[in-house]
Amino acid sequence: MEVSSSELDYKSSIDAPQSGVIELQNIQKVYDTGTIQVKALRGVSLRVERGDFVAIMGASGSGKSTLMNILGCLDIPTKGRYFLDGVNVSSLSQNELAHIRNTKIGFVFQSYNLVPRTSALRNVELPLIYGSIKKKDRHKMAMKSLKSVGLGKFAYNLPSELSGGMQQRVTIARAIVTDPAMILADEPTGALDTVSSAMIMQIFCKLSLQGRTIVLITHEPEIAAFAKRVVEVRDGRVLSDRRIVEVSSPPPNVSPDLVDQLSGATKNMATSP
Amino acid sequence: MISSIFENLVIAMQGIAANRLRAILTTLGVLIGVASVILLLAVGNGSSQQIQQSINQLGTNFLTISPGSNGFGALAATLGIGGRFAARIGTQSSSQELTMQDVAALENKKQAPDIKSVAPVVNASATCVTGDYSYSPSTFVGTTPAYEQARGYSMAAGQFVSSEDVTTRLPVIDIGQTVSAELFPGQNPIGQTLQCGRTSFQVIGLFNSKGTNGVDNLDSIIVAPITTIQAELSGFGGLSSITIEATSSSTINQAQAEATQVLMQAQDISSLANVDFSIANQASLLSTSTSTSKTFTALLGAVAAISLLVGGIGVMNIMLVTVTERTREIGIRKAVGATRAAVMIQFLTEAIVLSVIGGALGVVAALIGSHFKIDGVKPVIESWSVFMAFGVAVLIGLFFGAYPASRASSLNPIDALRYE
Ligand SMILES: Nc1ncnc2c1ncn2[C@@H]1O[C@H](COP(=O)(O)OP(=O)(O)OP(=O)(O)O)[C@@H](O)[C@H]1O
Numbered sequence A: 001m002e003v004s005s006s007e008l009d010y011k012s013s014i015d016a017p018q019s020g021v022i023e024l025q026n027i028q029k030v031y032d033t034g035t036i037q038v039k040a041l042r043g044v045s046l047r048v049e050r051g052d053f054v055a056i057m058g059a060s061g062s063g064k065s066t067l068m069n070i071l072g073c074l075d076i077p078t079k080g081r082y083f084l085d086g087v088n089v090s091s092l093s094q095n096e097l098a099h100i101r102n103t104k105i106g107f108v109f110q111s112y113n114l115v116p117r118t119s120a121l122r123n124v125e126l127p128l129i130y131g132s133i134k135k136k137d138r139h140k141m142a143m144k145s146l147k148s149v150g151l152g153k154f155a156y157n158l159p160s161e162l163s164g165g166m167q168q169r170v171t172i173a174r175a176i177v178t179d180p181a182m183i184l185a186d187e188p189t190g191a192l193d194t195v196s197s198a199m200i201m202q203i204f205c206k207l208s209l210q211g212r213t214i215v216l217i218t219h220e221p222e223i224a225a226f227a228k229r230v231v232e233v234r235d236g237r238v239l240s241d242r243r244i245v246e247v248s249s250p251p252p253n254v255s256p257d258l259v260d261q262l263s264g265a266t267k268n269m270a271t272s273p
Numbered sequence B: 001m002i003s004s005i006f007e008n009l010v011i012a013m014q015g016i017a018a019n020r021l022r023a024i025l026t027t028l029g030v031l032i033g034v035a036s037v038i039l040l041l042a043v044g045n046g047s048s049q050q051i052q053q054s055i056n057q058l059g060t061n062f063l064t065i066s067p068g069s070n071g072f073g074a075l076a077a078t079l080g081i082g083g084r085f086a087a088r089i090g091t092q093s094s095s096q097e098l099t100m101q102d103v104a105a106l107e108n109k110k111q112a113p114d115i116k117s118v119a120p121v122v123n124a125s126a127t128c129v130t131g132d133y134s135y136s137p138s139t140f141v142g143t144t145p146a147y148e149q150a151r152g153y154s155m156a157a158g159q160f161v162s163s164e165d166v167t168t169r170l171p172v173i174d175i176g177q178t179v180s181a182e183l184f185p186g187q188n189p190i191g192q193t194l195q196c197g198r199t200s201f202q203v204i205g206l207f208n209s210k211g212t213n214g215v216d217n218l219d220s221i222i223v224a225p226i227t228t229i230q231a232e233l234s235g236f237g238g239l240s241s242i243t244i245e246a247t248s249s250s251t252i253n254q255a256q257a258e259a260t261q262v263l264m265q266a267q268d269i270s271s272l273a274n275v276d277f278s279i280a281n282q283a284s285l286l287s288t289s290t291s292t293s294k295t296f297t298a299l300l301g302a303v304a305a306i307s308l309l310v311g312g313i314g315v316m317n318i319m320l321v322t323v324t325e326r327t328r329e330i331g332i333r334k335a336v337g338a339t340r341a342a343v344m345i346q347f348l349t350e351a352i353v354l355s356v357i358g359g360a361l362g363v364v365a366a367l368i369g370s371h372f373k374i375d376g377v378k379p380v381i382e383s384w385s386v387f388m389a390f391g392v393a394v395l396i397g398l399f400f401g402a403y404p405a406s407r408a409s410s411l412n413p414i415d416a417l418r419y420e
């Protein structure tokens, strides 16, 4: 167990974003509620390599969601710098942030967050629509993405016609359809039963095997056990940072059966009309 | 930013389709607004055309002289408003009566070269009875043969009261279509007898239908020789009015001036201020009625515009509810990369689509509605009102959609995603 990315390590190299996908430099976030100032993040520095699978853990109120909003470019930090895929996003305008979210980040939320009364396919197409991708390409890309999570047959179903696990798979399909630099998941299995949770985690493992960068927020150790690296936050600070396996190696705890099954299912989907 | 208009429309239609009943009700508000603007303007327009038509029907170039300086008596007489009514106004406000001497003076071609013919008129009122039927015509006049042409009546059967009938005081009458239908249903009225007051009249003529002048039924009329009416019903007092026919419609103003001169001489009046009769002129009547019906149309249009405004507020109301309901969806869209402008356009398009559909259906409803008579008036749609109403509906969608759309676009994605 080693503490590899504490606040102090990065003070010296503050101006030089390395090859990491994510580079947080002394990020602070203060919520001004009018009466009191809530310091949700008190200086977080974190570097995530391309292809890493990071679990961020912490108790309630520790600042996980605040960190996730900043990582996801949904919010801007009060202080500090944030480089995503080489772009300094801490000083971008609202419209530029929207563009970054569109092209570089794939979100997976706890509560699925699919647009209701809209087919799975169209939900997956959504980021492509805002990215002004042509209709023909869009359809192809979304279909491919849905097939990769094993939902090729359910492309035209509405979210209300799908189970929770299936809806979460649609969300994952939507998150990866733009081929983002980072997949950001906030408690993705929080609302699911154990079987569906296992299925979702295998999909994340598969995405990791494909070389995608994943940041996953959870408070369940069993979920964090799939990650290559576990970062623990408390009171707005990084408490510990454990490297479980190397960035280049496959994620731990992958059941080879499930992977085979999944890729087999995907292959079947791909060949079916 | 979504570049394609088509893509915007697809998203808007999906949003609308998500809550069909609500969309239909909202659309209905705009529909009613647009349809009522078009239809009420058409009714106003139709009724003004109808009034002009019936004024033309009254006879093309005649003047009506009434005793008393109150212009309303002449106006009422010109319109042919019920004899009793006109007679009452005439006698009440007059000290100087119109007489047969005045008629003779007006017939003098030297003094009044532009007057073609002069018809004295006496109004009477009576209930007429035959067999089991009884009826009171709205107009019952005694007059001379000149009346027929001056007032533009034509015969469907029989003939008009003749000069001989006048000189011999024959109890003969001509009747309008309504009188015929009321008293002789399914029969030929010519040659039949009719008891009006204490006198028995023989029907010698039936007029062609003249319809209504917008105020009165012109077919509810009985015409008798003036002498007969004076002897039997009204007595030998002053005349109720004098109808004058000008030589042509272009000489009507000269005819009016001549008639004024002649009557002032005949009645020994030296100054225009002391004139104790009034002359109603076809042309002035037409312009009065045109301006009246314009006011009427504007009023109808204003009422309809209010309902269109209410429809617009309905659009705004529904869009505000929609934005609140779909806060989460807005959060999702923003999270996956929708800019403020894209969200704004989405909801604005939805509002405009609602009002365009409502507007288009409103135009269709108005076009269908215009085939029906409304309160006796055939609506006449003017094409500008269709374009105006539709255009205003679209603008209303834009205007009332702008606020909800800007509210949607300014939502913070984090709060929106957390919204339950
Ligand atoms: N919009 C806000 N305004 C004010 N304070 C806030 C706001 N959002 C979060 N906070 C505060 O910041 C701190 C960190 O909150 P955050 O939501 O990041 O915690 P968390 O780790 O996600 O907790 P949980 O596990 O309960 O989701 C908390 O004390 C919270 O009350």
Ligand SMILES: [Mg+2]
Residues within 6 Å of the ligand: A064, A065, A066
């Ligand atoms: Mg949280």
